[in-house]
Amino acid sequence: MDFKNSDTIAGPRAEDHLPDTATTAVKVVIVGGFGVGKTTMVGSVSEIRPLTTEETMTQAGIGVDDNYGSETKTATTVAMDFGRISLTDELVLYLFGTPGQERFWFLWNGLFEGALGAVVLVDTRRLEVSFDVMGRLEERGVPFVVAINDFPDAPSYPTADLRTALDLPPEVPMVRCDARRRASSRDVLMTLMRYLHSLTMSRA
Numbered sequence: 001m002d003f004k005n006s007d008t009i010a011g012p013r014a015e016d017h018l019p020d021t022a023t024t025a026v027k028v029v030i031v032g033g034f035g036v037g038k039t040t041m042v043g044s045v046s047e048i049r050p051l052t053t054e055e056t057m058t059q060a061g062i063g064v065d066d067n068y069g070s071e072t073k074t075a076t077t078v079a080m081d082f083g084r085i086s087l088t089d090e091l092v093l094y095l096f097g098t099p100g101q102e103r104f105w106f107l108w109n110g111l112f113e114g115a116l117g118a119v120v121l122v123d124t125r126r127l128e129v130s131f132d133v134m135g136r137l138e139e140r141g142v143p144f145v146v147a148i149n150d151f152p153d154a155p156s157y158p159t160a161d162l163r164t165a166l167d168l169p170p171e172v173p174m175v176r177c178d179a180r181r182r183a184s185s186r187d188v189l190m191t192l193m194r195y196l197h198s199l200t201m202s203r204a
Contacts (some may be wrong), residue, residue: 021089027114028192030081030097031137032121033129033196037149037179039081039096043120045185046083046095080111085189117196118144119188121179124154127165134166145173145195147188183188 030038043050081097096111112118118137124129129145137144146168150156157165163174173195177184 022086022092023090025092025094026116027094027096028189029111029115029118029142030095030121031118031133032098032142033123033126033133033166034124036121036126036129037151038121041119041149041177041179041185041188042081042083042095042097043188044180044182045085047086085186087186087190087193091193092157093193109140112140112142115142116190118142119192120144120146122146122148122162122166123151124148124162125151127162130137130166134168140201143196143199145175145188146194147179147191148174149179150176 030041032038039052043052080099081095082097084092084096085095086092096115097109120130120133121135134144134146146166148159148162158172159176162168163170168174173191175188175191177188179185
């Protein structure tokens, strides 16, 4: 699920400018293992030209990066992806996609800094990589929702079974999505915003 965009930057477009009505900006991180669709989600939902730091995969990654389920993937994020979406006239989300390979996870701490919440993208073919991802968010105290990215060739399990397999607390939302579709990715972000609002209200 790679998101393709032009490498040629022709200059800012009118739609790239922050709306004058925006009063609140929130940082959100999109995290997950290698090849789960983070770059795709940021690219599909961003209202501006997304910034990506993808590099061509080489022989050096063989035996180092676990690309199970992503054997056709030819490029990988080495620093971050960046995008922006206005959920309302006033509320703007800045989206930061993290690199998925474990050898780049040292970059995560900087990306988590100042994040209000996170989306954990999950591939049902590789559930085990999600444990470390969620553990790091919990250590940092970053609230998150889980989004099951429905790959065409991935096995489908009942949501209750997935929640049990991931040892996910009942209050943490879990949704299914297709990271290639803007509407689906936007729904995931809306779920995160509602969850964050509910946490704020419960603390109040």
